[in-house]
Amino acid sequence: xxxxxxxxxxxxxxxxxxxxxxxxxxxxxxxxxxxxxxxxxxxxxxxxxxxxxxxxxxxxxxxxxxxxxxxxxxxxxxxxxxxxxxxxxxxxxxxxxxxxxxxxxxxxxxxxxxxxxxxxxxxxxxxxxxxxxxxxxxxxxxxxxxxxxxxxxxxxxxxxxxxxxxxxxxxxxxxxxxxxxxxxxxxxxxxxxxxxxxxxxxxxxxxxxxxxxxxxxxxxxxxxxxxxxxxxxxxxxxxxxxxxxxxxxxxxxxxxxxxxxxxxxxxxxxxxxxxxxxxxxxxxxxxxxxxxxxxxxxxxxxxxxxxxxxxxxxxxxxxxxxxxxxxxxxxxxxxxxxxxxxxxxxxxxxxxxxxxxxxxxxxxxxxxxxxxxxxxxxxxxxxxxxxxxxxxxxxxxxxxxxxxxxxxxxxxxxxxxxxxxxxxxxxxxxxxxxxxxxxxxxxxxxxxxxxxxxxxxxxxxxxxxxxxxxxxx
Amino acid sequence: xxxxxxxxxxxxxxxxxxxxxxxxxxxxxxxxxxxxxxxxxxxxxxxxxxxxxxxxxxxxxxxxxxxxxxxxxxxxxxxxxxxxxxxxxxxxxxxxxxxxxxxxxxxxxxxxxxxxxxxxxxxxxxxxxxxxxxxxxxxxxxxxxxxxxxxxxxxxxxxxxxxxxxxxxxxxxxxxxxxxxxxxxxxxxxxxxxxxxxxxxxxxxxxxxxxxxxxxxxxxxxxxxxxxxxxxxxxxxxxxxxxxxxxxxxxxxxxxxxxxxxxxxxxxxxxxxxxxxxxxxxxxxxxxxxxxxxxxxxxxxxxxxxxxxxxxxxx
Numbered sequence: 001x002x003x004x005x006x007x008x009x010x011x012x013x014x015x016x017x018x019x020x021x022x023x024x025x026x027x028x029x030x031x032x033x034x035x036x037x038x039x040x041x042x043x044x045x046x047x048x049x050x051x052x053x054x055x056x057x058x059x060x061x062x063x064x065x066x067x068x069x070x071x072x073x074x075x076x077x078x079x080x081x082x083x084x085x086x087x088x089x090x091x092x093x094x095x096x097x098x099x100x101x102x103x104x105x106x107x108x109x110x111x112x113x114x115x116x117x118x119x120x121x122x123x124x125x126x127x128x129x130x131x132x133x134x135x136x137x138x139x140x141x142x143x144x145x146x147x148x149x150x151x152x153x154x155x156x157x158x159x160x161x162x163x164x165x166x167x168x169x170x171x172x173x174x175x176x177x178x179x180x181x182x183x184x185x186x187x188x189x190x191x192x193x194x195x196x197x198x199x200x201x202x203x204x205x206x207x208x209x210x211x212x213x214x215x216x217x218x219x220x221x222x223x224x225x226x227x228x229x230x231x232x233x234x235x236x237x238x239x240x241x242x243x244x245x246x247x248x249x250x251x252x253x254x255x256x257x258x259x260x261x262x263x264x265x266x267x268x269x270x271x272x273x274x275x276x277x278x279x280x281x282x283x284x285x286x287x288x289x290x291x292x293x294x295x296x297x298x299x300x301x302x303x304x305x306x307x308x309x310x311x312x313x314x315x316x317x318x319x320x321x322x323x324x325x326x327x328x329x330x331x332x333x334x335x336x337x338x339x340x341x342x343x344x345x346x347x348x349x350x351x352x353x354x355x356x357x358x359x360x361x362x363x364x365x366x367x368x369x370x371x372x373x374x375x376x377x378x379x380x381x382x383x384x385x386x387x388x389x390x391x392x393x394x395x396x397x398x399x400x401x402x403x404x405x406x407x408x409x410x411x412x413x414x415x416x417x418x419x420x421x422x423x424x425x426x427x428x429x430x431x432x433x434x435x436x437x438x439x440x441x442x443x444x445x446x447x448x449x450x451x452x453x454x455x456x457x458x459x460x461x462x463x464x465x466x467x468x469x470x471x472x473x
Numbered sequence: 474x475x476x477x478x479x480x481x482x483x484x485x486x487x488x489x490x491x492x493x494x495x496x497x498x499x500x501x502x503x504x505x506x507x508x509x510x511x512x513x514x515x516x517x518x519x520x521x522x523x524x525x526x527x528x529x530x531x532x533x534x535x536x537x538x539x540x541x542x543x544x545x546x547x548x549x550x551x552x553x554x555x556x557x558x559x560x561x562x563x564x565x566x567x568x569x570x571x572x573x574x575x576x577x578x579x580x581x582x583x584x585x586x587x588x589x590x591x592x593x594x595x596x597x598x599x600x601x602x603x604x605x606x607x608x609x610x611x612x613x614x615x616x617x618x619x620x621x622x623x624x625x626x627x628x629x630x631x632x633x634x635x636x637x638x639x640x641x642x643x644x645x646x647x648x649x650x651x652x653x654x655x656x657x658x659x660x661x662x663x664x665x666x667x668x669x670x671x672x673x674x675x676x677x678x679x680x681x682x683x684x685x686x687x688x689x690x691x692x693x694x695x696x697x698x699x700x701x702x703x704x705x706x707x708x709x710x711x712x713x714x715x716x717x718x719x720x721x722x723x724x725x726x727x728x729x730x731x732x733x734x735x736x737x738x739x740x741x742x743x744x745x746x747x748x749x750x751x752x753x754x755x756x757x758x759x760x761x762x763x764x765x766x767x768x769x770x771x772x773x774x775x776x777x778x779x780x781x782x783x784x785x786x787x788x
Contacts, residue, residue, distance in 0.1 A: 024496035095649065097630045098623045100676045107496040109674055125651040243493060256509040261542035267572040269541050279541050286538070288506040288655070320537035331494065332505040332538070345513050369651050383656055386513070442654045451660025453650045 022102070025240050028111040028126030030119070030154075031136030032146040036167045039076075040136060040210035041112050044232065045101055047217035096122050105236045119146070120416035121369045123153050124456050128442070131240040132161035134231070139172045139207070143185040149402040151186075155195045156365060156418065156458065158438060160241045162195060163204045163234055169223065170209040176225040179207045192405060206231050241438070242329055251292035251300070251351040252440050254385035255285045255343060259334050269321065284318055284334035285343055287386070290439035292351065293328030294335070299352040302343055305387070305427040311352050312339040346387035348430050348440070358428035362391065363463065365400075365434075366445065367418050367456040374413040374421070374445075380454065381446040382425060385439075388446070390426040397421060413455075420460075434458035497683055504531075504671035505538040506655060507634060508618070511669045512538075512545055514659050515616040518669070519576065519609075522548035524560040524567070524692055525734045527620025530672060530680055533689050535618075536571065547574035549617065551605045553597040554581035555715045555736045563692040576612055578604035595715070596739040606642040609666055616659065616667045624676045634673050640664040681757050685750045697730045697748040708741025 031037035063076040099110040111126035113119075127133050135150050137143060147164075154162050164186050172178040183205045189195075190203045206215055207223050208231055214220035215230045229237070260283045270276060294300070294314055301309040316336035317324040327333045335349060348355070362382070368374055378393045399410040399419035413419045434441030445455035494502065511518050520535065522528045535544045550564060568575045580600050583589040589600050609617060623630045633649050635657045650658055659667050672680070684691065702709040702725065703718040709729055710716050715738045718724050729742035730753070747753045 022496055023493040024499045095631045095646065096651075097627075098674070099630065100624045100674070102676075102678070107676075107679075121651055125653060128653040129655070240493065256506070257513045259539060259542055264543050265541050266536060266539070266543045268536065268570055271570075274541055282541060286509055288502060290655075318540070320540045330499060330502050332502040332509070334540075381660075383658065386510075439654065442656065444653060444656050444658055446658055446660060451658070451662065453653070453658050456651070456653045 022104075022106055023240065024109065025106045025132070025235060025238075026109045026111070026130050027132040027134060027235060028113050028123070028130040029134045029136065030113050030123045030126065030150045032138070032144055035136040035138040035141075036210045037112070037136050040134075040165065040167060040208065040216065041099065041110065043210045043213055043216050044110070045099060047213055047232075096125050103232070103236055108235065119149070120153060120367060120418065123150060124157065124367045124369065127154055127157045127159050128456065130159055132163060132235065132238055133159050134163045134165050136165050136167050137182060137186075139166050139168045139178055139182065142182050143189060145403045147186075148189055151189055151193060151195055152400070152402045152405060153367070153418070155193045155201065156367075158435065159201060161202055161204070161238050162190075163206060163231065165210075165231060166205060166207045167210050169207040169214065170212055174207075174214075174222045176223075179205075179223075179226070204228070204234060206234065250354045250437070251294045251298070251349075252290045252355075252437070253285075253287050253294070253335065253349040254290060254387075254440075255345055255347045255349060256287045256386050257285075257345050258343065259284045259286050272321075274321075283340075284316070284336045285349065286332075286334045287349075288332045289327060289329040290385075291329050291437060293326060294351075295326045296324075300337070300349050301352045301355065302337070302341055303348040303350060303355060303358060303430045304343070305346070305358060305389075305429060309355070310339070310341055312337045312341065314338075346385070348385060350430070355430050355432070358430045359462070360425040360428040361462065362423040362425055362429075362431060362443075362457075363460045364421060364423065364443070365418060365458040365460060366413060366421050367458075368413040368415060368454065369456060370447070370452060370454040371415050372447065372452075372454065373415075374419075374454070376411055379448060380423075381448050382423065382429075382443050382457070383446055384429050384431070384443040387427075387429065389429065390448070391423045391445075394422045394424050431459045433461050497679060497686065500672070500675050500679055501534065501537075501683070503655075503674065504534050507657065507669065507671035508535055508538045510657050511616050511618065511635075511659065511667075511671075515667070517612070517614050518546045518616040518618060519549045519612065519614045520544075520546060520618040521620070522550055522564065522568075522575075523734070524550075524556075524564040525620070526680060526684065526691055526695060527622065527672065529567070529689060529691055530675075530683060531618055531620045532567065532571070533687060534671065543572055546618075547576050547612075549576045549578065549605075549608055549612075549614070551578045551601045551608070552580065553601060553736045554579065554584075555597050555738045557692070557694060557711075557713075557734060557737055559694060560692045560734050563690075576608055578608035580604055583607075594739075596736065598736045598739055602642065609642070614666060615661065616669055618669045618671065620672055621668075621670045622675050622677070622680070623673050632670065632673070634670050635659050636668045636670065637661060638666050638668060642666075644668075678754070678757050681750070681754045685754050692734060694731045694734060696750075696753065697728050697745050699726055700729050700742065701725070702727050702729060702742060706741075709744065710741055711737060713737050 029037055029041055097112045099112060101108050111130060113122040113126035133154050135147065137147055166179055166182050186205055195201050195203050206228060207226050208215045210216060214222055217230060217232045219230045263280060265274060265276060265279055296314055296317060298314045299311060300314055301311050303309050314335060315338050317327050318334045374393060374396060376393055376396055380391050380393060381388050382391045396411050396413060397420040398407040399413060399417045401408050410419055432440045441459040443457040444453055445457055447454050520531060522532060539545060548568060580597050583604055584591060589603055621629055631646060633652050636644060638644060661667055701712040703712065703722040705722060709727060712718060712724055727744055728746055730745040730747055731740060731742050733740060745756060747756045
């Protein structure tokens, strides 16, 4: 009935640590059936004290009802993450679930991706926004075909950090040799994929016991041969994707809408002293910076499909009454330009001269996420940035065998397939290679009939353009 | 560090970390991006506004997203008829201050017309679904913003930021569209609408820290005050017109505050001395009880309470 205050914990969170400046880190988990992923997630939440008393009570009651842990009892941590009734009844996880916890260094968003049902769909979804992905391996089973598939998808999606957690290390008696063997296998798969050696991604392997907590939050004394950090330490210290990309000079800003109040100014802003005359002709382009940074005075190009790029100068960067000198990804701002071009939703503002010509020919890798298969000749919608255009599927150029990484002949794609396709767009778009531009190189394929999302698309270079061999699979 | 396969990754230095946006700024930027996407892609959005803290934060984000213009959509309130009077007063003042249109769906009117029946337990929260769907349909709203957060509940943890609802307002948790990158797919057919949850990724603590940082006004009952209460179902209930103690229930005066401000007949107060927003931030950071389980009787009915109501078109 009363809230239970642990003032020491509150002080640690609010005063000793600079919570106000703590940053956000997004990660996803992926694993195969029964490798203990839900238990690992439960353990991370539990040991980082993100599980609250009433949730723990409910889980403890259910664990006892089901006789978890036999006569000795215990808490089935996996229950903490099973959200839907059907999941609890069937003991499986159906859909990506999002979890939140914070340490004194970072706030975390965890996308918990089920492994066995529609694993590609779930892994692609979770990994698309993740700074890191934790892949689980059962220490008794080692690298399975599914592990290879997961790693392959993560490499395609260019996830910055892949962490392989070798779980159930307690069930192999904390054996170093078992761990080293698995580690070497992971390393071999990583080399085949280019994962961890391409300068974009890195790959780490950590021995853990989710059930007992070894190397999850605290380093374990039962694995003295492992001198690396515990899983949570890794997550607290790896650079987030936007830090790794901050060296990119390529400012990109898809225009969401035009802010042009024309006298319909916000009454609270006017009451707060906004000069009505000064804002009578206000016009700014609202959007979220997807990449790079921009300063007042920068030369930029406005990219409108079907038109030559128009170059102008940034005269202002506004955010809710504040004038900024500079802004960077992923800030949402409103940008004012020197020239009164006709700029609309769907246009992109980019650092001048950094975007190649827009193209109506789209070569891409498609992660097919729908039970409705892709056929050549299909008419679809492509959503790229803030623009949606019609598109024709000209050809399907094979699908990837995720276990061998070979491209196989195919003329259609089915649920969970990843393949190559060529599309013809009804209007040219400023497409960029996904390898170098995680936002402007990504798009959705949408079914024009029912509006469902059919595929996640990754833009490839046109054949003939220089392309790194590793990515032309 | 023999376990690092590659060269040891660069670990974050404090200097590098400080150049990043804070987590609150990142969440704010994400929410504003979503609000703008919905306004750009839908014909007629509306914002669910109850005067509760999450909806107040949503409205604040909307004012920032369209500054210096007005918030370009109306607000919608489903009035159970059991609301705290001071919250209704706060709602009306806020709408007036921002020059917004307010659409009210009234549970009482549906009961008066015989289209809804009072429940045996007197709780009206579950009765909000019918007036909500009626207001959405009669106003032809195709997108409805809500302040729902994934950390509130295990079913919400699986809901998309843009969540498609069918002609009956139902959510189909097993058939949701994958949400990829920051590309939101809001396409829908006639009769369907979309619920948009821009602060999905915020926690209760984020909300309170944001309220503190942005100096956002809330209804006074979020802060500690003396109130006549009685104990029922393990909660402190306020004495009021719709919430009367039974003969065996003793009325006492306690220093309490509310963590949610729903229907008076089912929302409980917590004992608290947190009289300022700073006090509340510390209390929330230290609290070991999630807000819904602690103070909403209707969520205690079953473990799957929220999932069932969402499937029926609840918020």
